[in-house]
Amino acid sequence: MDFLFVSWLGTPAWFWLAFAAIVLLLTAFDLGVLHKEDREMGISESLKLSLFYIAVAMLFGGWVWWAKGSASGMEYFTGYFIEKALSIDNVFVISMIFGFFAIAPKYQYRALLWGILAVIVLRALMIAGGAALIAQAYWVMYLFAAFLIATGVKMLVSADHDPDIGNNPVIHWISRHMRVTKAHHGAHFFVKEPDASGRMVRAATPLFLALVVINLADLVFAVDSVPAIFSITTDTFIVYTSNIMAILGLRALYFALAAMVHRFHYLKYALALVLVFIGGKILIADFALGGAKFPPLISLGVTLALIAGGVGWSLWKTRGEAQAGA
Template sequence: MEFLEAAWLGKPLWMWAGFLTIVLALLVFDLGVLNRRDREMGIAESLRLSAFYIGFAMLFGAGIWWAHDAGLLTTSDGTHAGVAFFTGFFIEKALSIDNVFVISLIFGYFAIPRAYQYRALVWGIVGVIVLRGVMIAAGAALVQEYAWLLYVFGAFLIGTGIKMLVVPEGEQDISRNPLVRFLRRHMRVTDELHGQKFIIRQPDPVTGKIAAFATPLLLALVVINIADLVFAVDSVPAIFAITTDTFIVYTANIMAILGLRALYFALAAMVHRFHYLKYALALVLVFIGGKIFWNQIMGKVDPAISLGVTLALIAGGVLWSLWKTRKDTVAVG
């Protein structure tokens, strides 16, 4: 068992294995117990399941906080592990809310019924666990080798935040997406769904031979995972601006994404009520990006201040959005 003590990306292998075991157990419980049958998830159930995931993430973060204070867990950059986790978690969670609209468009374009959407989202987490892991590991290696990349991250975050403040959102046409066109041209795709199946075998209309065909559900899953990588271009640099500890960056990302899949159905019905959250997120990105330069020029900002400012901006954006759209009602079921 000595190999479990071997370090990988700054932490013993048993820590990585333990976290991935927790994630796997949650997915098995979700798909195998709570959602064995394909059915439409109502808003109330979506909120309850999301509360469970958020509560679990809070317990996990509390465990990291306790382990840091007890001297059992230290970060590679000297930041407080608990504060860094919660700051990264809330940033990722808030940024993910803006992604719900795109996911909803993807499901709409491929005509995926709500009864199949949750299973596709949960299976998508498996892809996210791998893709985010690769992206974060690569980012950590680059930052460790080239510390000046943090300035690039900071400038990128500030630029993205300013763009979100001044550039209006445009309509997105999934049918014109290059990835969708590429998949349609290079894969055999059925015109209709086949239940929850991602791939089926049926006669090829050209050759008459039995061949594998992707269903629209698989295409939707692929496009959602690619879209998640695009979203990660914003969120991953934002968390690296909080801490460069790979374990904290990865766990905060995955914990936030796990809950987003459960929250999707409630957010998809109420996303129009979070219009002003976009501006709060823009200010968060500008603040986090600016903090990188401040840390290097003036001295390190107290991580508790970063967490407090992040929470205040996000909470302000949510509350202001709900207040401005208080006359819009959504039936809970």
């Protein structure tokens, strides 16, 4: 059993195995118990399930705090809340994607599930690559910082502009190189249908196209979120676990937020300021503080304050819409 205590990326192997077991159990519970059949999830169920995932993430963070120390625990919670906040912006884009492809709500959860499973693998590759770059050349962190600041400024300038999903080049490429059905086929990603000669051929459905675009959107968001968490800590275990714990509850939170997406307009500005703050924090720590570590408690406090301010201001500015809806 000595291999359980072998250090892997700076953390004992049994830490990684314990985390993998938690992810597998949550996914099995979600698929095998909660969603054996395709059905629409209500806002109440969405909120309850999201609270369950948040509770699991908090308990895991408490374990990290106890097992790896208070500094690692604080870094985990900071990374978790940053990723959770950035994931909210991702929800808005996912809602637009499902709307564009006219995916029925009862089949959206299936696409979200497969999308998140792909995210678990893709984020692992991106985080491993980022960790390897930083280990070889620390100056990469300055590139991350500049990128985060530039992205935050761009978000501030273009927060009022929604992405043009219809002109996505990947959709055009798939449509040119793969047969795509015009009709929906329930929860199926591929079906067989007759071609011009009457021969049965395999064709992708709009649900598959939605899944592809959702994964591409997550890659775009990962380019922001992964450097953001590396600015908090270079501990690969903390970076990956906080990232995945935040994403696991995304599919549960989606249905509650998608119903209120119009009420969170100003949150985008808050998220942009979070990115600018995180990027600037790297430069402050290395140049203004002489290489001293930026206090994790201040990072967490500023991040939560900006997000809370964005949420509160959005709800206040759109309170008339809520009354009209009621």
